[in-house]
Amino acid sequence: MYRTHNNGALRAENINETVTLAGWVQKSRDKGFMIWVDLRDRYGITQLIFDEERTPKAVMDLAKTMGREFVIQVTGKVIERESKNPKMPTGDVELLVEKLEILNEAKTPPFTIEDATDGGEDLRMKYRYLDIRRNPVKEKLIFRHKVSIAVRNYLSEQGFIEVETPYLIKSTPEGARDFVVPSRMNEGQFYALPQSPQTFKQLLMVGGMDKYFQIVKCFRDEDLRADRQPEFTQIDCEMAFVEQEDILNIFEGLTKHLLKEVVGFEIESFPRMTYDEAMAKYGNDKPDIRFGMEFGELNAVAQHKDFNVFNSAELVVGIAVPGGASYTRKEIDKLIDWVKRPQVGALGMVYVKCNEDGSFKSSVDKFYDQEDLAKWAEATGAQPGDLICVLSGETSKTRAQLSALRMELATQLGLRKSDEFAPLWVVDFPLLEWDEETERYHAMHHPFTSPKPGQMELLDTKPGEVKANAYDLVLNGNEIGGGSIRIHDKEIQSKMFDYLGFTKEEAQAQFGFLMDAFQYGAPPHGGLAFGLDRLVAILGGQETIRDFIAFPKNNAGRDVMIDAPAKIDAAQLEELNLKITL
Amino acid sequence: MYRTHNNGALRAENINETVTLAGWVQKSRDKGFMIWVDLRDRYGITQLIFDEERTPKAVMDLAKTMGREFVIQVTGKVIERESKNPKMPTGDVELLVEKLEILNEAKTPPFTIEDATDGGEDLRMKYRYLDIRRNPVKEKLIFRHKVSIAVRNYLSEQGFIEVETPYLIKSTPEGARDFVVPSRMNEGQFYALPQSPQTFKQLLMVGGMDKYFQIVKCFRDEDLRADRQPEFTQIDCEMAFVEQEDILNIFEGLTKHLLKEVVGFEIESFPRMTYDEAMAKYGNDKPDIRFGMEFGELNAVAQHKDFNVFNSAELVVGIAVPGGASYTRKEIDKLIDWVKRPQVGALGMVYVKCNEDGSFKSSVDKFYDQEDLAKWAEATGAQPGDLICVLSGETSKTRAQLSALRMELATQLGLRKSDEFAPLWVVDFPLLEWDEETERYHAMHHPFTSPKPGQMELLDTKPGEVKANAYDLVLNGNEIGGGSIRIHDKEIQSKMFDYLGFTKEEAQAQFGFLMDAFQYGAPPHGGLAFGLDRLVAILGGQETIRDFIAFPKNNAGRDVMIDAPAKIDAAQLEELNLKITL
Known part of the structure; x- marks a missing residue:
């Protein structure tokens, strides 16, 4: 038997027991007269202690040769830890090592086997068996x-x-x-x-x-x-x-x-939701409904004015961005650049700031008065403080573009919470x-x-x-x-x-x-x-x-x-x- | 919803309930004024009854058009069965049909969908989806x-x-x-x-x-x-x-x-058991130990006499067949033919009948006396009434041959019981x-x-x-x-x-x-x-x-x-x- 316990098992009630553990050397601190080692396996980490006064000299010497990721087997007595670590399940105890066997040596790993590793994606993929040792994977x-x-x-x-x-x-x-x-x-x-x-x-x-x-x-x-x-x-x-x-x-x-x-x-x-409804409301047949920002169709309220871009479009559609009225000109330009990227493909974006005082300021003030814009706010559900973003064009393309913008904004605004379903x-x-x-x-x-x-x-x-x-x-x-x-x-x-x-x-x-x-x-x-x-x-x-x-x-x-x-x-x-x- | 219950569900306590069932027509008995149908699904069979006096005429007429394996849906009242069938979990009840829908027709299947089908292996493989409907599969x-x-x-x-x-x-x-x-x-x-x-x-x-x-x-x-x-x-x-x-x-x-x-x-x-032991005792690295008939090595007791076949063999080895002493000459010849088939490959077989009176009768009486044969019986564990079968030759081939014979005899003797492990x-x-x-x-x-x-x-x-x-x-x-x-x-x-x-x-x-x-x-x-x-x-x-x-x-x-x-x-x-x- 290679071990009596795994490295996540030992607790205060095991104190004074003699146990055998096996695993990988996560890290080792050598103070000369004393060496502390974190011994790791799938189940956890147990702290080992090698102490000049209590550990046999041969064991002490052997311990000094161990590097990271060496595979070892140790036998010793479970003792109470002087400085307990409440964050570790085994943090109340440590193992005073009496016997040590190095089961396999290890070359220095190409990246650190830590939760936050220094290894890049490619390196971690190439050494997947080392990556798998890391807790997150x-x-x-x-x-x-x-x-x-x-x-x-x-x-x-x-x-x-x-x-x-x-x-x-x-x-x-x-x-x-x-x-x-x-x-x-x-x-x-x-x-x-x-x-x-x-x-x-x-x-x-x-x-x-x-x-x-x-x-x-x-x-x-x-x-x-x-x-x-x-x-x-x-x-x-x-x-x-x-x-x-x-x-x-x-x-x-x-x-x-x-x-x-x-x-x-x-x-x-x-x-x-029907497919048709999902496409109309979110421009997407797999909408993320962790957040709102539903589409408001603006054809009825934005067409038949003097703005030809909208008049000639099959669909005029907008979303209200919560709190977006405070965006600077530069931030809005960034959004416009974002929708014009080839991956999104919009030709431009019209926006309306819904000011806290109930007034509106839009990029198309030339063509639409406050009353017109109020109707846009109604159709998109925009509240004072929001920003309305409007795209137009052929229906399916425009929906896809606005859907992309909606997801991007939600990500920026932290609305896509990973612990919400x-x-x-x-x-x-x-x-x-x-x-x-x-x-x-x-x-x-x-x-x-x-x-x-x-x-x-x-x-x-x-x-x-x-x-x-x-x-x-x-x-x-x-x-x-x-x-x-x-x-x-x-x-x-x-x-x-x-x-x-x-x-x-x-x-x-x-x-x-x-x-x-x-x-x-x-x-x-x-x-x-x-x-x-x-x-x-x-x-x-x-x-x-x-x-x-x-x-x-x-x-x-x-x-x-x-x-x-x-x-x-x-x-x-x-x-x-x-x-x-x- | 296609069904309120499956076809294995109805019991006496469901009597008087109106239920809907769906499934396949297992069989149908048409007495003119009354039709009984066994309706089958994965879960069981429920008997349906169509009765001229109680079932609407249109339903009755439609029911007469159904063939085996038609897929149907029926609604009706659960009634007590006149002649109960204690072998069927649903045997206390039947369904008096009020509504019938044929969900899909079926061509006559190429073999009967019964536990004991009339379909041969090839046909059942070709229509595997029909074979799967049969209980055993x-x-x-x-x-x-x-x-x-x-x-x-x-x-x-x-x-x-x-x-x-x-x-x-x-x-x-x-x-x-x-x-x-x-x-x-x-x-x-x-x-x-x-x-x-x-x-x-x-x-x-x-x-x-x-x-x-x-x-x-x-x-x-x-x-x-x-x-x-x-x-x-x-x-x-x-x-x-x-x-x-x-x-x-x-x-x-x-x-x-x-x-x-x-x-x-x-x-x-x-x-x-070690591999060596398995090979020596059973001539096989995956012995069936549901039964005995262990190998007895006979080199020590069968060699150095005048029988050259054995003297020149690397291995002489036998098994005791329980009750085999009563085999007729014809039965023994059949065994000898069996081991000489090319698939087995033995050149011949020596046998010893262990008579009930303690005496022995062998095919090599010319070379071995009663005392010799008693030692064979001891080595193979043969009891009075048994037959000792002996093969000889190169070790690994002879073991394989005797192992094959052992398995064949065990099958013939019914010693390989499928409910024993x-x-x-x-x-x-x-x-x-x-x-x-x-x-x-x-x-x-x-x-x-x-x-x-x-x-x-x-x-x-x-x-x-x-x-x-x-x-x-x-x-x-x-x-x-x-x-x-x-x-x-x-x-x-x-x-x-x-x-x-x-x-x-x-x-x-x-x-x-x-x-x-x-x-x-x-x-x-x-x-x-x-x-x-x-x-x-x-x-x-x-x-x-x-x-x-x-x-x-x-x-x-x-x-x-x-x-x-x-x-x-x-x-x-x-x-x-x-x-x-x-």
Whole structure:
């Protein structure tokens, strides 16, 4: 046995016991006649003391050779600490060392293993195994485990069965590119890695599994943006004999359970909002509702005056920034520059200061009088002391720009509090979205999503207006889950593929197995998938997911530490029954 | 809401309630004026009754159109059943139907959805979603879920953290071939799919995670044998600051917990046996100890007589078959034919009948007298009434042959009871095994396994005798888990790679990241991995794993139902930055 206790265990009641500990040398203070060492493991830190008068000389000498991150084992007596440290759970005691064994030496680590390390991102990634020793990272990994096990136990208690679906599957592109895996046993053929277990979970519903879930890795061979991993983890769920309402209730229950269990946050019920409402009020289908600053549409009160910029715009829309009336000209110019950045893309910004005395001062005083501006204040909910920011132009672009500004201002104003949680259901998503590039409609969610009852007929006349039985769960401005009621009828599914531009042959070749299954008694069914990486990060009060992943990949899809992917040898290539020329 | 209750829920106390049910038509008996329907879902079966006198005519007419596996929704009143069925939990009641909706029609299924189906293996695989509706398959999938969640909760309570390791990794072949994944973003480079998370879990130990586990998919691109899947699931565990004893105790605890929780079988503690002992006593490193029939070595008592077959053999070894003295000549000839089959490969078999009167009758009476044979009986533990079967030849081949015979006889004698569980630790495995093909020693477990203390020196002189800190957990003659204490010292690991025939450059290129990590304070560590597929099957009382997998692959590695792998289109190939000629 390497230890009788871990380094977070010893308390005053252990005084006088002889114990054995093992761990890493966090730090060591050598006063010559006395050495204090902080011994660390996953569970905590215990102070060791080597004392010339009480510790054998050989042990004392050996102790002097230890550096940071040496792995050691010590045996000794627990004694009362002279200067207690109330901040440490083990702060009442220390270990007077009698025996010491150095289990492994350590080179000086390339950065300090401290909560506030001196290591930069790249270095910490390269030595991820050292980074994981640091409390902030270690605790995030433990937090992720807690979330996962809470999810599993909750769903299990609700009658869900975790079923493993295959990883080596047939390529059925769902929007992103598939990673492919050449099959040595089937010449010239490839498996794909699943972008999600979508079709398999639907088959499980046809198979009567009734309530399915799985915490499962999914894969997308996409160009990587920051904070998006080519492999990611999904909480994948599906239920039979359900309507949208049943699904929202079950997964609202799960999310409330997680908020309560893992972050101690209680909430009665989640608000709901249609997609159209979310777009009109927040310019965004995943609004952060931890704070207000709702959009006020100004077309009715700002158009038909002499200001041509607004008159020619499809949408004039503003938000009220709390306390913004006190912004200096320089601060406002900075905001204007911000919205004009190419990433945001506005051509300019009109503003109105709502003075404390009830008067208004705007950048367009030439065109609008006090009475006009009062109407703007009303529409945006601006109070005396606020600043109204107004953008205009084509509807969807303007909404996106103002939404970006709203989020930026909220961040600046400290309104996006990491210990506050504002979940929201966004429902009634459009079934289709127009794709400029291919000049046709695509499934907004995926081709298995069912239109709302009675809307199938609109497909031919007003496709853009067809609403789907699709919903997203939004938390603090992030989509953490999304799902839909699926099509369970072969004819409707076939018609949907047809509408999405699949030929009969393509649809049959790619999804024939599913449509065939629908002929043997498919129940109505629907589901939802949570992105575990993001869910965990947001519950943990952060927006970046990388820290919650033990071995993340960088933006080029590479394991920095292990240097993967890599070239493979020619013999291995040849065996794949493929002629591959690099 | 599609239903107020599921089909396993209704009891006598629900009589007179109006309820709504949904599910599949299991079967329907139409007597004209009355129709009985068994309505099925995951939870059970409820009998529906449509009665001309009490059910609306339109509903009655619609009911007559329903076939097997139609998906329906019914509303009606729960009534007392005239002829109760005590075998069904819902057998006291039936539902008098007032409303009926056919939610989906069904073609006649290609095989009957009954516990004892008329569908053959191939057909059931092709329509796996129908097979899953059958109780025996459905229950196995639910059983698997129960095992998984019991594992997770037990390990979690013991302080283990489930950490997800990556699936797109660097190729580090561990014996089997890797599946590879071309990386579009890194020209000419490939990821590999993990054969196990071995190196990652060791890095987690270097990272101070202390106790890690993961239920994780692993991949081996091997020629498939029956009942071996190219993707399989592993319960992967690792612990720091442990010796072999600690690991055996923890995972004995886990296995006892599973036996108790999921199959209701209690056992005090698991016996232990060295590899050498297992080979000598059972000719097998994963002996089934649900029954005796231990090997008796006969060299001392059977050699140096006039029987040249034995005299020239390296090993003469026998087993006692309980009650085998009564076998007819024909039955014994059948056994001899069995051991001579090419799959077993013995040249012949000597037998001794131990008569009830204490006398012996053998096939080698010419060479051995009663006193000689009495010694054979003593060595094999044969009792009057038993049959001693004796094989001879080269040690390892003869052991394997007698082991095969032992298993075959035990199966014939009904000694391998599926509701009995006999776990066993096999310890002290050899570090290396000789490979005839490459004419060199290979790591028996993997190159990260540490030799037993003080045995490193033997490597150069008697490599075959070096014992490793490696152990297997055997259950009912199947290896369900295996592991080892790992090397945690860079120098020793480097020497091991050297010994295994890696050049310095190869070792550094493939495993440099791990050896580098060892330099920064690697703790002593070790672990174990269970094969979940096999564990679940054996706990479930079966030897075949396929039924416990929702979507298994066939022996050619193909998803029969979904027809994967498949050809991918040329454009997709081109994007992979590889020139691949099919």
